[in-house]
């Protein structure tokens with residue numbers, strides 16, 4: 001999905017102020033722009049017509065991860081995760097969003113000078129934009145294992161969304177698309193299946209759901225955690241976190257990606273080989289519909305995942 005440039009009048013949070021996106025600019029010598037020293041997040045919000053409300057999905061967990069990971073680059077974010085979630089809801093109200101949205105928080109080294117050595121000058125911003133479906137989930141995606149290996153934790157920690165590390169994902173996506181695939185699948189240096197360029201990966205094999213462990217250079221996805229909960233609690237499926245070999249991708253009944261942007265994306269072919277029947281499978285289909293119901297506020301057991309934007313009183317939140 002190619003996203004359009006957002007409306008420059010969109011109100012964003014930048015330098016501790018609400019200002020139009022068109023005025024939220026940085027100096028060309030900014031450290032993060034030159035050396036990749038920033039940490040970003042991705043959060044979704046879904047507008048539910050029936051309840052006339054916009055639900056941010058697990059914003060506090062995302063902001064906790066963001067603050068933790070920014071600490072890896074010694075970037076400080078001066079607000080609590082809960083205050084950041086409230087600020088994001090305020091941004092949605094100020095823009096009057098009544099559609100699905102995507103939230104992009106970014107924290108970065110902001111000094112404008114030459115030299116890699118980082119200093120204490122940090123900045124952060126939050127942008128919210130309208131955001132529809134990432135792809136047509138009925139068709140399923142075609143994926144390809146790429147020759148680029150996943151960044152190693154010993155080089156740049158892939159458990160954090162570090163700007164500079166996403167060059168790895170850009171190269172992988174570029175190679176995969178040139179090879180006729182929609183998305184890339186990374187292997188670790190040891191040859192274990194890791195992440196895709198922007199998603200976590202699951203296989204369904206021998207009646208079990210299997211996903212790579214945190215030690216295989218994955219990003220510890222929040223959607224991954226949601227899917228594990230839904231699979232165990234709503235489908236009584238056994239979920240195993242273990243290393244996956246490349247060839248398991250070719251002999252599994254189902255393969256699918258999970259991520260804030262793609263939600264649950266069934267994979268119908270890997271390396272030009274059909275997965276299972278070559279059609280979108282029943283497990284991914286069921287999980288996707290559970291995820292959609294839960295993130296639109298239709299499953300009461302999962303309301304704690306949601307931060308309502310237009311019904312924001314503490315009493316309502318506790319409800």
Ligand SMILES: Cc1ncc(COP(=O)(O)O)c(C=O)c1O
Pocket residue numbers: 042161195196197198199200218219220221222223224258259260261
């Ligand atoms: C490399 C990578 N893996 C996995 C994910 C999925 O993480 P989450 O479910 O928290 O969005 C992302 C999200 O953008 C990602 O960039």
